[in-house]
Amino acid sequence: MILELDCGNSFIKWRVIHAADATISGGGIVDSDQALVAAVAGLSSLSLTGCRMVSVRSEEETSSLCALIQASFGVEVNVAQPVQEMAGVRNGYDDYQRLGMDRWLGALGAYHLAGRACLVIDFGTAAKADFVAANGEHLGGYICPGMPLMRSQLRTHTRRIRYDDASAERALNSLAPGRSTVEAVERGCVLMLQGFARTQIEQARAMWGEDFTVFLTGGDAPLVQEAAPKARIVPDLVFVGLAMACPLN
Numbered sequence: 001m002i003l004e005l006d007c008g009n010s011f012i013k014w015r016v017i018h019a020a021d022a023t024i025s026g027g028g029i030v031d032s033d034q035a036l037v038a039a040v041a042g043l044s045s046l047s048l049t050g051c052r053m054v055s056v057r058s059e060e061e062t063s064s065l066c067a068l069i070q071a072s073f074g075v076e077v078n079v080a081q082p083v084q085e086m087a088g089v090r091n092g093y094d095d096y097q098r099l100g101m102d103r104w105l106g107a108l109g110a111y112h113l114a115g116r117a118c119l120v121i122d123f124g125t126a127a128k129a130d131f132v133a134a135n136g137e138h139l140g141g142y143i144c145p146g147m148p149l150m151r152s153q154l155r156t157h158t159r160r161i162r163y164d165d166a167s168a169e170r171a172l173n174s175l176a177p178g179r180s181t182v183e184a185v186e187r188g189c190v191l192m193l194q195g196f197a198r199t200q201i202e203q204a205r206a207m208w209g210e211d212f213t214v215f216l217t218g219g220d221a222p223l224v225q226e227a228a229p230k231a232r233i234v235p236d237l238v239f240v241g242l243a244m245a246c247p248l249n
């Protein structure tokens with residue numbers, strides 16, 4: 001069994017797959033290293049043979065999590081590293097090491113799945129878009145605040161925007177003009193994300209006509225789905241790229 005980890009800025013997504021056929025025997029989302037170890041250890045009949053990880057965290061945080069995994073489960077951790085080119089995709093950054101590894105693996109996974117030009121839009125703590133041309137050239141992308149960051153900036157920098165998580169969730173049953181603070185903020189931020197998605201799709205269309213595939217991923221992808229009706233929602237897109245970047249046997 002292989003432990004797969006996607007360490008984002010706010011959450012760690014994990015899953016355990018069987019090495020032979022890649023069937024999934026467990027997975028989840030946790031908000032700390034300790035919660036990760038507890039959740040993985042709680043899987044029945046766990047016998048890990050390896051671990052692969054992508055991290056956008058600092059070197060220190062990443063190596064301390066690797067040490068914890070090794071101490072807890074006795075497996076080496078294979079951490080995905082930046083490269084200029086892999087699986088037919090060429091990194092488009094001036095300095096390829098600066099491109100976020102979650103973005104790079106998402107682009108690898110998408111191009112592998114689509115086999116043609118693709119646009120990957122990932123709605124996590126940050127929202128990001130990446131363009132890969134039909135010949136595998138990564139053209140670059142965009143980064144902007146995701147839902148959690150937009151929300152918290154408004155809450156932090158205004159005196160009178162205050163609401164709890166439960167009312168935030170209720171506010172998203174519609175996108176009609178808000179009639180309360182919580183509705184106005186939550187729906188306004190969702191419309192920002194949808195506008196981001198629509199603009200990227202327009203740009204892809206200007207370059208590629210209709211010959212491209214849109215992938216939506218990240219925890220907040222469902223909020224944007226209606227703005228991208230033809231998109232494929234692939235929650236585990238980063239894991240697809242991770243398996244390509246860190247093959248284990």
Ligand SMILES: Nc1ncnc2c1ncn2[C@@H]1O[C@H](COP(=O)(O)OP(=O)(O)OP(=O)(O)O)[C@@H](O)[C@H]1O
Pocket residue numbers: 007008009010011012029056102123124125126127146147148217218219220
């Ligand atoms: N089951 C879930 N657990 C945690 N967050 C969730 C869940 N479902 C949806 N979300 C939402 O997903 C968002 C976080 O997305 P994600 O986990 O992709 O971010 P991240 O990987 O930490 O960030 P980034 O990829 O930008 O570094 C939050 O806004 C959160 O509310």
Ligand SMILES: CC(C)(CO)[C@@H](O)C(=O)NCCC(=O)O
Pocket residue numbers: 008009056098099100101102103124126128143
């Ligand atoms: C943009 C984030 C924070 C999204 O997780 C991550 O991909 C990252 O830290 N990237 C490095 C900066 C860049 O991609 O240009």
Ligand SMILES: [K+]
Pocket residue numbers: 006007008009102124
């Ligand atoms: K991530």
